[in-house]
Amino acid sequence: YLQASDLFVLPSDSEAMPNSLIEAMACGLPCIATAVGGVLDIVEDGVNGVLVPAGDEDRLHAAIRSLLGDEGERTRLGERARTDAVRRHDRRSNVDRFAEMLASLPETARGR
Secondary structure (H helix, E strand, O other): OOOOOOEEOOOOOOOOOOOHHHHHOOOOEEEEEEEEOOOHHHHHEOOEEEEEEOOOHHHHHHHHHHHHHHHHHHHHHHHHHHHHHHHHHHHHHHHHHHHHHHHHHHHHHHHO
16 A cells, blocks of 8 residues: 555654554655654654654645645655665664664673
């Protein structure tokens, strides 16, 4: 369903680390999300997606209308979203970062 979509919208009041947003980005979808919680660690407004304030329905509707009417911007945001999702959230990258973090711990902490 994601790959058949024109854009992805996540209008949440609260998010930790929204996997659905990362999955949509990995599919190359331009994303609109509310600027809450972990979304702020994933979406850079105007770079790899669009952020709107939580609860601001008018701004959300305007962002949706704007992207639906601008194929070039959808393409640009979708391509950057995919690049960022793959670079920052793919399994290999996460395993490598976790291994680096463990290796940086003092020997006494690793033994516990």
